[in-house]
Amino acid sequence: xxxxxxxxxxxxxxxxxxxxxxxxxxxxxxxxxxxxxxxxxxxxxxxxxxxxxxxxxxxxxxxxxxxxxxxxxxxxxxxxxxxxxxxxxxxxxxxxxxxxxxxxxxx
Numbered sequence: 001x002x003x004x005x006x007x008x009x010x011x012x013x014x015x016x017x018x019x020x021x022x023x024x025x026x027x028x029x030x031x032x033x034x035x036x037x038x039x040x041x042x043x044x045x046x047x048x049x050x051x052x053x054x055x056x057x058x059x060x061x062x063x064x065x066x067x068x069x070x071x072x073x074x075x076x077x078x079x080x081x082x083x084x085x086x087x088x089x090x091x092x093x094x095x096x097x098x099x100x101x102x103x104x105x106x107x
Contacts, residue, residue, distance in 0.1 A: 005040030007098055016087045021045045022055035027062050067097040
């Protein structure tokens with residue numbers, strides 16, 4: 001199964017490339033955004049304020065629930081204070097959960 005463009009697989013982890021909107025009206029995983037440079041990012045909205053790590057914690061909680069992983073498996077490895085973030089998920093097999101974020105092929 002092919003991984004979505006916003007995911008890079010490592011030996012025992014996955015790196016997720018995100019575009020986060022803090023202070024939103026609701027918590028939601030919006031879908032995949034394609035950048036002009038061809039880079040894919042998963043758009044995530046959270047109601048938390050972007051201060052003292054609150055938005056990062058909210059993103060972690062939202063994605064942990066959506067992917068069926070414990071919050072402790074997530075680490076922000078890039079973009080701690082930026083909207084563009086890279087989250088590392090320590091997991092061996094998440095292809096099925098990640099496939100839910102890929103739009104279904106048109107028939």
